Amino acid sequence: MLHILTHDILPVFSMLAxxxxxxxxxKINREEAAAVNRVAFLVLQPALILPLIARVDFGxxxxxxxxxxxxxQAGTFLLALMVARKVFGREPVEAWLLAMATVFVNSLLYIWPISFLIYGEAAALPITAIVAWDSAVSFAFFIITTDLMSNRGASAAQSLRRVGSNPVLGAILLGAAVNLAGxxxxxxxxxxxxxxxxxxAPLTLFALGVILSGQRIVPDGTVIGISAIKLLxxxxxxxxxxxxxPLPGTWAQMFVLNAAGPSGAMAFALAMLHGVRTDAIAPVIIWTSVLSLISLAALA
Structure with missing residues (x-):
């Protein structure tokens, strides 16, 4: 457990730290980090996602x-959304992204590299499956719905153009088309x-760490409640x-390992992209990232 923590998990976590x-x-301010985050989100992540989707063996x-x-994911998301709205009184888009943070794990940028370090490519196939699912379906769903919720006054044509021009979504669709066409x-x-x-991964985690450094990290009721839903x-x-x-090999273990991972940076990135308040989303990512270190080491 200690070896996994020090040799496989902490090196990845170190970029956020x-x-x-x-x-x-x-040394680095929020504006500089936001620019790095935007480049990583709109340029580097499509380059990471497209070959993953295009070459993965769905069979x-x-x-x-x-x-x-x-x-x-669906059940946990609905529970978290209800808690964020009804219990903590958060605005619709913020509640939507807080609920996203409970089910959209930092699989691609955090769990995936960790699982490859520990188990290698073959043993990490279950994590690859979740990464493919979250990249191709879950992430696309949240990109589209958050955009539509944040731009309610836009026409259908404007919304379609804006969503269609998103390079991450384009990479997902192009990768799927290439894969299905063989x-x-x-x-x-x-x-x-x-x-x-x-x-x-390193740039997104680094930028996230800089941006989070300017946030209030002392948890309030919202942060504690959402983090508990995510981690427990x-x-x-x-x-x-x-x-x-019934599952072969390490599939069940890897799925639970992934579910126990920290909240994905994508909820924060979407909040930044659409001007949604981050005073609760940011601490959720901080606390789930820190508290998941021990649980990930134990489960791995």
Missing amino acids: LGFLLGRLG AFQLGALGVYALC LAVPEPVLTAMHFAGAGA VFPALVFTALQVV
């Missing part, structure tokens, strides 16, 4: 397990995307639900 430290020391996935995981991505293109995509309710629900689905 470094950003937080440099932000607190005033190797345990679709029953993915279906159960998706149902657990096409091969040219090697020079793959090389360029791998070169660019390698910077997506969601993994417990996934663990319980998967007991009725």
Whole structure:
């Protein structure tokens, strides 16, 4: 457990911690970090996502397990949304993103590299399946719905143009089309995307750390409640639900490991992109990132 924590989990977490430290020391300011976050979100993440979706072997996935995981996501999301709105009185878009933070784990930028360090590519296939699901379906869903909720006064044509021009969503759709058509991505293109995509995780985590350093981190009721749903309710629900689905190898263990991971940076990135308040979303990401260190090491 200690070896996994020090050799596999903390090195990935260190980029967020470094950003937080440099932000607190005033070496990097919020505006600089926001610009880095925007570049990582709109340029580097598409380069990371497209080859993943284009080359993944969907036939190797345990679709029953993915279906159960998706149902657990839906149930947890609805619970968190109701709690954020009815119990803590948060505005609709903020409540939507807080609920997203309970089910959209930092799989692509955090759990995926950790699982590869620990188990290697073959053993990490379950995490790859979740990353593909969250990238192709969950993330696309939240990109579209958050955009529509944040621009209620826009016409249907304006909304369609804005959503259609999102490069992350474009990368997801293009990758899926290439995969389903059985096409091969040219090697020079793959090389360029791998070169660019390698910077997506560290830059996003670093920028997030800088931005979070300027936030109030003392948890209030909203932060405690949403973090508890993320770290306790969601993994417990996934663990319980998967007991009725027979799975080979490490599939069940990896699904629970992923569910126990910290809240994804994407909820924060979408909040920044659409001007949604982040005084609750940011601490949720901080506390779930810190508190999940021990649980991830134990589950791994």
